[in-house]
Amino acid sequence: MSASQTVPSPNGVAEPTAEPRAFVSCRRTGLVYQGADGGEVIALTDLDLDIAEGEFVSLVGPSGCGKTTLLKIMGDLLAPTAGSVEIDGFSPRQLRERQRIGQVFQSAELLPWKSIADNLVLLAKLSGKTVPREQTEAMAETLGLQDFLHRYPHELSGGMQQRAAIGRALLLDPALLLMDEPFGALDEITREKLNMELQRIWSEHRKTVVFVTHSLSEAAFLSDRVVVLSGRPGRLVADVRIDAPRLRTTEYRFSSEMAEVVARLHGALTGEGEAS
């Protein structure tokens, strides 16, 4: 909410300001693991990050910068070896055990033996929720999948499968939605289309989203804030707020305003990037 209401600065980019209350807060979070050669690999080190409720934050950075690691720590799929992460007053584990974290991965991970309708409600059901038919149908409608509820995943295109994966996470009604390169495997046009749809869905549900991507333009288009991480060891090198008003349009995607944001992200990535 706060981001969309802030008055945009002249160039559409502003330095991050202190949020009144952090919804997600990472304090000196780090993860070190044992490499294949027996040496220690620092995947992420000393990361401080606050995310406000309802905010859409993207993590960008070169491969191996720890962005996926950070996402997995937030989702309690990995445990940090240093520092802490708190989400809405809970640890990631507590939040996961309360089934309030929605996950979307690069591969849709739909179950091929279940229909789209069954896939959509799978996680919600496993977390003990009863999902009324109408709710599933409404979600399918939102995602443009209303005609595919009784189809099976292999009958859907990659983009549609990914939409179903997003719907599956949203039906959980999560407090935090974690998306790990959800459109990474899609072609450019499909990706842009799904960016628009994700923005629309997000603006309807206003979930707090942490979104990992390789694409600077995708990050600039979707996010309230883009956090740039550097490679090995993963550290935060820039935190760029994007105040362009919602809903952002295709015109915005090709505007000089967004081009400037992308240029700035690019500068942060290359300028600060250190070779391992």
Add this chain to the structure above:
Amino acid sequence: MWVSVLVIVSLFVLWELVVRVAHVPQFILPAPTDVFAQVYIKRDALLRNLQPTLVATGEGFGVGVVVGVGLAMLIAGVPLLKAVVYPVVIATQTTPKIALAPLFTLWFGIGLLPKVIIVALLVFFPVFINTAAGLESVSKGRLDLMKSVNASRWAVYRHIRLPEAVPYLFAGLRLALTVAFIGVIVGEWIASGRGLGYLLVLYNSTQDTAALFAVIFVFVFLATVSFYLLGWLENRLSWQVRIQRSQQS
């Protein structure tokens, strides 16, 4: 389908021609028409001996499948048991089971039981190994997904592992079916006074080669029908077949 029928018919015609033209003696290689005649002539004996063979194969197959699937599910559910079960399974499989057949006669006498045990022993292994592999072939992504909602082990089992194992199970069943027929014949050679395997021994000793072939024909027919039945079952039950079919069309 029609191509298969055509191929089989052509092979029979070729066979018939070779035998007739080269005047091959019947006790060496009877012509197909002679064999079919024998199937008709010996129909009472064949039918009488078909029944015990079918029963032994069916029971042995059933026992082998139930034990194989059950044990695979057990070790997938309780990983600790894997260390106990695997060495035993490997030991039973490295023992040549056919060589055990005379021993079974010694222990269980002549009749149904030794045949069922041989078939079950042969069937068990491919079913067990395949099902176990299927239950373990779960992608990290799917496990992460289940973990993200704190799904119980049972939920992971029911929603991911079991359906994942179904195509593997059918691959195992197909292998099991071939060895089941081998097992029942060997069992009847050694430890039985009834069954199609026994008839083989009998007609062989009387050098009634055409009748011998008649028994083989019946066996082949039986195995083929079983394979089609299994395929039919797989079509209904395996999600993977559904995917493959839709991709072909």
